[in-house]
C-alpha cells in the first residue's frame with residue numbers, strides 16, 4: 190500500500206505499539222492522527238512520540254466525541270485498550286469499558302465520520318487460553334483465562350460484525366508478546382519483560398516466574414510492519430507471532446548477555462498469577478505470512494539490544510508519573 194497522503198487514525202497512538210505504528214506510517218508519508226487518552230496505568234508516554242509527525246487528539250474512547258478526529262480517515266489502526274491481565278481481574282468493569290465500550294463507540298463514530306476506512310484491530314493470543322498443542326493456529330478453541338481476554342474477544346467480534354453486516358474491510362491481528370522501545374518498564378503491568386529491562390538497567394536483580402514457559406516474542410518495528418501490511422490482506426482473523434520460541438530462562442540469560450551484566454532469580458509463580466497464566470505459547474502465523482509476505486526481520490538478540498539502548502538514554506522519562 191502506498192501511504193503517501195493517506196489519512197491514518199491510530200487509537201492508542203501514545204502507547205507502545207500505537208506509537209511504533211504511527212512512526213512507521215508517518216515515515217512512509219501518511220497523514221497520521223492519534224487518538225489517545227494518555228492513561229497513566231497504561232503504556233502511554235509522551236516520550237514514545239519523540240520524532241513522530243502526527244496530529245494528537247487527546248480523547249477517551251469511552252465518552253468523548255470522536256467524529257472530528259476520524260473525519261475522512263482512509264485507514265484506522267485500533268490499539269487503544271486496557272492491557273493488564275491481572276488488572277482486568279482486579280477491575281473487570283473498568284477493563285470492559287476501555288476494551289468493549291470504547292471499541293463500540295469508535296465503531297459507531299466511524300460509521301458517521303469514516304465510513305470507507307479499512308481497519309486493522311490489535312487483538313491478542315490471550316483469548317486461546319492454555320494451548321492444547323503448539324504452535325497455535327486461528328482455529329484453536331477460545332478459552333479466555335481472564336477478564337481481559339473476554340473484553341478483547343468482544344472488541345474483535347464487534348469489528349468482524351461490522352465487516353459482515355456493513356462490508357467494512359477489517360483485519361484482526363491476534364498478537365503474541367511484543368517488546369521494543371516504548372514498552373512500559375516502570376512495572377510488570379504491561380509485560381514481565383518491562384520490569385526485567387528496568388531492573389537490568391538499574392543494576393538490580395529481576396525475577397523469572399517459572400522459567401520453562403516458551404514465548405515467540407515479536408519486536409515492535411516488525412509488528413508495525415505487520416499492521417501496515419495487514420491493510421492488503423483479506424478481511425478476517427490472523428495470528429501474528431515473532432522470533433523462534435525461547436524459554437523465559439533462556440530469554441533472561443540473553444537479556445543479561447546483551448546488556449553485558451545483570452542477575453535474576455527463578456521463583457515459583459505467585460498463585461494468583463498462576464491461575465491466569467497461559468503456559469507456553471507459539472503462534473502459527475502462516476496464514477498471515479502467506480496473505481501478506483510479511484516475516485519478522487529483527488532477531489531477538491538485536492531487538493533486545495535496540496530496546497536496552499532506547500531505555501539507557503531515557504529511563505527517567507519512563508519512571509516518572511507519566512503522562
Ligand SMILES: NC(=O)c1ccc[n+]([C@@H]2O[C@H](COP(=O)([O-])OP(=O)(O)OC[C@H]3O[C@@H](n4cnc5c(N)ncnc54)[C@H](O)[C@@H]3O)[C@@H](O)[C@H]2O)c1
Pocket residue numbers: 200201202203204205206207224225226227228229231232233234248249250251267268269270271272286287291311312313314341363364365366367368373379380
Ligand atoms: N504489547 C503486547 O505484547 C500485546 C500483546 C497482545 C495484544 N496487544 C494489544 O495491542 C494493543 C496495544 O498494546 P500496547 O502494548 O501498545 O499497550 P499500551 O498500554 O502501551 O497502549 C495502549 C494505549 O491505549 C490508550 N487507551 C487505553 N484506553 C483508552 C481509551 N478508553 N481511550 C483512549 N485511549 C485509550 C492508552 O492511553 C495507551 O496509550 C492493545 O489493544 C493490546 O491489547 C498487545
